[in-house]
Amino acid sequence: MKTAREHFDWIADHDTRARAAQQDFHAQILAHYRRSIPEGSRVLECGCGAGALLAGLRPAHGLGLDFSPRMLTHAQTRHGAQPGLTFVEHDVQTALGSAKFDHIVLDYLIGYLTDIQTTLRHLQTVAHPRTRLHITTLNNLWLFPLRLAEKFGSVMPQAPSNWLSHHDLFNLLELSGWEVVSFERVQLFPFEWPLLSTLCNNILVRLPLLRHFGITLSIIARPRRACPVEGEITCSVIVPARNEAGNIRPALERIPVLGHRTEVIFVEGHSHDDTWAAIQREVATYRGPHLLRALQQPGKGKWDAVRAGFATATGTVLVIQDADLTAPPEDLPKFYEALTGGAAEFVNGSRLVYPMEARAMRFLNLLGNKFFALALTYVLGQPVKDSLCGTKMLLRSDYERLLRRIAVLGDFDPFGDFNLLFGAALLQLRIRDLPVRYRDRTYGETNISRFAHGWLLLRMTWFALWRVKFQLGGGQ
Secondary structure, three states: OOOHHHHHHHHHHHOHHHHHHOHHHHHHHHHHHHHHOOOOOEEEEEOOOOOHHHHHOOOOEEEEEEOOHHHHHHHHHHHOOOOOEEEEEOOOOOOOOOOOEEEEEEEOOHHHOOOHHHHHHHHHOOEEEEEEEEEEEEOHHHHHHHHHHHHOOOOOOOOOOOOOOHHHHHHHHHHOOEEEEEEEEEOOOOOOOOOHHHHHHHHHHHOOOHHHHOOEEEEEEEEOOOOOOOOOOEEEEEEEEOOOHHHHHHHHHHOOOOOOEEEEEEEEOOOOOOHHHHHHHHHHHOOOOOEEEEEEOOOOOHHHHHHHHHHHOOOOEEEEOOOOOOOOHHHHHHHHHHHHOOOOOEEEEEOOOOOOOOOOOOHHHHHHHHHHHHHHHHHHOOOOOOOOOOOEEEEHHHHHHHHHHHHHHOOOOOOOHHHHHHHHHHOOOOEEEEEOOOOOOOOOOOOOOHHHHHHHHHHHHHHHHHHHHOOOOOOO
């Protein structure tokens, strides 16, 4: 009986026919990974085989590990000249080095490991706090078709392997210090046929019921660690303010100290009342614990105000606090604790857990918020209970990466909530909802139009469905 190494050495020299029959399947796998792993990343692939997947990801630095000398010979011959690629013979179930990678790939490997938990623990040593571990493996529903394909020569004979459910994998990841960020089933139709492939693999496989039949299980996980910021943590609180003159001083008085130093930046949005004058008075007379700054936004819309505030902020942590104070600033320490403690990488406020005050949200607005939360949960692949709460917190370093990631989506969101959530999901950041108690306004009126803005949000959701979830038109 062949050992596993001998089996894969033999596969390396005899899989030409099967590889040709599977070329569409492997092209789809590569496209799937490229949606999650940007070019120019530092990528480690464990069980790299002949190196086609790693080479196709076009990493700035790519390290392929495999225990089959014959596989590595093919990898070096076919892809060794590509800049940044290195292929090394190594059993990934033994200790790894100390170099850190942005992405670690285990493509159809995990079932062949004799000690999955130990391997996953070894991978922690080459992961930094924002490393993402990508695992793809076979959906057990496809075991019989796989065996049938073996008989027809479309798939090479398989070495003895573990057939794991996604629950098995979640459990092993948790035991090994990893936390699942997202999970999906992909590839309903493993061939490239015009229209039919797009329909099956971009749309149908993401619909209820049908999604259970995807051939490939895809899991993205993160190291379960504390916040990666070293040294003293500072915080910048951005307060977009339009027609909020009566809320400027209360906001300044109620925003708590967060971290080593808290910077409060008011961004005035072309108000019809004397909001800008109120802000200037506070800047001139303030003697409190915060560093206080103010500016007027250059364009229109809340997203423009948030971007302007974030662009001038100096804190390592960035947070949005709406000037209407309906989401209490007193809750911000909970956001800060969740982010800096490592429980979340993007903290999203949720107004839909605790009872609201009587006039805090109209009934139609409540229904709309619940609908958009359900829609965004489906689009993002992570649970989001309230997509439109203004209070959101993340690290500056993640925000800078997020801006680059959402550039392909264009300028479609004037509010910013969808932009931030989409960007966080595209970066595979761990999004966590944090409940806040939603209060009545004490000054002014809402800047939100239920119907005009509701229609705009509906269009934005539709856009997200096609560009982010169904991934048509190069959305990611």
